[in-house]
Amino acid sequence: MEYKGFMGGFYKITEWIMRISGSNLLWLICSLPFFFFLFSAVLSPDLTLQDTAWFMAPLAPFTIFPATAALFSVARKWVMGEADLSIIKVFFKGYKENYKQSMLGGIFYTLLFVIMAVDYEVYMKQFSNLQFIGMIVLILLILFSISLFNFFSLVAHYQMKVIPLIKNALLFTIIKPFRALSTVLCTVGLGFLTLKFTWLILFGFGSLTAFVAFYNFYVAYNKVQEKVEKMRQAEEDTSDNDRDSVTDEEGQLELPDGGHKEKD
Numbered sequence: 001m002e003y004k005g006f007m008g009g010f011y012k013i014t015e016w017i018m019r020i021s022g023s024n025l026l027w028l029i030c031s032l033p034f035f036f037f038l039f040s041a042v043l044s045p046d047l048t049l050q051d052t053a054w055f056m057a058p059l060a061p062f063t064i065f066p067a068t069a070a071l072f073s074v075a076r077k078w079v080m081g082e083a084d085l086s087i088i089k090v091f092f093k094g095y096k097e098n099y100k101q102s103m104l105g106g107i108f109y110t111l112l113f114v115i116m117a118v119d120y121e122v123y124m125k126q127f128s129n130l131q132f133i134g135m136i137v138l139i140l141l142i143l144f145s146i147s148l149f150n151f152f153s154l155v156a157h158y159q160m161k162v163i164p165l166i167k168n169a170l171l172f173t174i175i176k177p178f179r180a181l182s183t184v185l186c187t188v189g190l191g192f193l194t195l196k197f198t199w200l201i202l203f204g205f206g207s208l209t210a211f212v213a214f215y216n217f218y219v220a221y222n223k224v225q226e227k228v229e230k231m232r233q234a235e236e237d238t239s240d241n242d243r244d245s246v247t248d249e250e251g252q253l254e255l256p257d258g259g260h261k262e263k264d
Contacts, residue, residue: 016083019078019083019087019207020203020204020207020208021202021203021204021207022087022088023071023074023075023087023091023206023207024071024202024203024204024205024206024207025202025203026067026070026071026087026088026091027067027068027070027071027091027206027207028201028202028206030063030066030067030070030095031063031064031067031068032063033059033063034056034059034060034063034064035064037052037055037056037059038052038056040052057110057113057114058110060106060110061102061103061104061105061106061107061109061110062103062106064106065102065103065105065106065109066095066098066099066102066103066106067095068102068152068206068210069094069095069098069099069101069102069152069155069156070091070092070094070095070098071091071094071206071207071210072094072152072153072155072156072210072213072214073090073091073093073094073095073097073098073156073263074087074090074091074094074207074210075156075207075210075211075213075214075215076153076156076157076214076218077090078211079211079214079215079218080218094156097263098155098156101155101160101161101162101165102152102155104162105151105155105162105165105166108162108166109144109148109151112144113141113144113145116137116140116141116144117141119133119134119137120134120137120138120141122134123137143170143173143174144170146173146180146183146184147166147169147170147172147173147180148169149173149180149183149184149213149216149217150168150169150170150172150173150180150213150217151165151166151169152210152213152214153169153213153214153217153218153221154168154169154172154217156214156263157214157217157218157221157262157263158262158263159262159263172217172220172221172224175224176220176224179216179217179219179220180216182212182216183212183213183216183217186209186212187209187212187213190204190205190208190209190212191205
């Protein structure tokens with residue numbers, strides 16, 4: 001039965017609330033071991049984030065990374081206009097299909113973040129004359145952190161190996177900084193709202209962040225793909241002017257070919 005008018009609008013709103021909250025809860029449940037230690041550090045006066053980080057870091061690649069990839073699979077369907085599918089089926093299909101890539105990528109990112117965090121602490125606190133290196137490490141740490149949005153979007157959207165996934169995620173963050181900044185600002189805004197309305201932790205923060213991140217990725221990546229396709233055609237039968245319209249970084253992106261297929 002299809003509702004119209006006020007009831008139709010009310011039904012659509014409640015339906016989207018269920019989709020957003022349902023996928024967010026699935027994400028939290030599949031990441032429960034990670035969030036247990038995170039919330040323990042936040043809520044307990046006797047614990048700090050550094051105390052629990054040594055437990056969170058080994059768990060992250062096997063819990064929150066696969067769960068976030070699955071959440072991005074759901075957000076991908078929404079962005080591509082396929083919102084009427086079963087959230088549970090889409091989530092766990094994405095969880096199963098993307099587990100290996102997200103886990104291996106999670107191991108890489110986790111090790112990288114731990115090494116960079118330790119380096120930053122050492123250079124900033126023990127080598128006062130080398131603090132500029134610490135600032136460089138901090139900038140790189142922020143850059144790789146932002147690239148995670150594109151990493152999860154790529155994992156959800158394309159069948160690619162881990163190394164191309166990480167490479168493309170980092171390159172895409174560099175060549176499309178305004179899209180990356182837009183995602184970061186929206187995430188920060190959602191974070192402030194979550195601090196004010198803590199129920200958003202359970203019913204919306206993760207899903208809304210994934211939706212915004214994948215939307216920005218999808219719009220920008222399609223534009224880059226069109227430009228790179230023009231460059232490839234230019235190598236065969238067009239003028240040098242068309243070839244120059246594509247930046248070197250865009251040309252280095254390993255866009256899908258026969259071995260990198262778009263997922264269903």
